[in-house]
Amino acid sequence: MSYCQHTSFFMIIILLFSNLFIDICLAELGQKTVGNWLEIASPEDPAVIEVGEFAVDQHNKDTNSSLTFERVVKGDTQIVGGMNWRLTIEVEDVKVVKTCEVLVFEQPWQNVTKLIDFKIVYRIAWTKTEWAMTHNHHVTYAMAILPLIISVLLGVSFAENGQKTVGNWLEIASPNDPMVIKVGKFAVEEHNKEKNATLKFEHVINGDTQIVGGMNWRLRIKIEDNKSIKNCEVLVYEQPWENVRKLVLFKIIE
Incomplete structure (x- = not known):
């Protein structure tokens, strides 16, 4: 020993x-x-x-x-x-x-x-990887539904003052909000897939939202098409809790 x-x-x-x-x-x-x-x-x-x-x-x-x-x-x-x-x-x-x-x-x-x-x-x-992925998913989900929750709460508040917001269009606070930009980019990417186009998202000009059993996003955005900058109107419908996001309208304004 x-x-x-x-x-x-x-x-x-x-x-x-x-x-x-x-x-x-x-x-x-x-x-x-x-x-x-x-x-x-x-x-x-x-x-x-x-x-x-x-x-x-x-x-x-x-x-x-x-x-x-x-x-x-x-x-x-x-x-x-x-x-x-x-x-x-x-x-x-x-x-x-x-x-x-x-x-x-x-x-x-x-x-x-x-x-x-x-x-x-x-x-x-x-595991740490699974936890991180799940955690990030939950954070993303929470951030996605947060505007809807706030809008509903504001709707209740305004309703108490005699104003209706559910079904009405409300102007977005800032076109530079990350969530607004995300919706704008989604609209361009989805349009490119559907039309086999190569448009590039530039920025959101303005927009508004509507609560209708989910969230309608009506945005005016700028895109680049073959080095030419154009304005577009897009409409995106979203139900974050169902993982649903659809491009309803994409119109290039001449």
């Missing part, structure tokens, strides 16, 4: 005896710890992580699986003629992050480490 192995062995023994000594002290104060479960101080402790990684590796060997250890969420320990580690961990299973409960028994002085139980509880999240 090498010097490092001797050192590790004695450090483990010291740790266990320290725990037993603390147990005796606490027992004198009326608290029992031998046989009781004690919460681990930090799930990021290297010793805790090592136990979590062992549990996943052993489970993979036992079941011919390919789970990947992610992290320890929480856990506790129990002294019973050795050490029981009861951990809640996260693993990745075919790009899906799941939470698991594992139980590992350890007797370091006998060089014994056994996986007693490994239970997948439920899927708790996506």
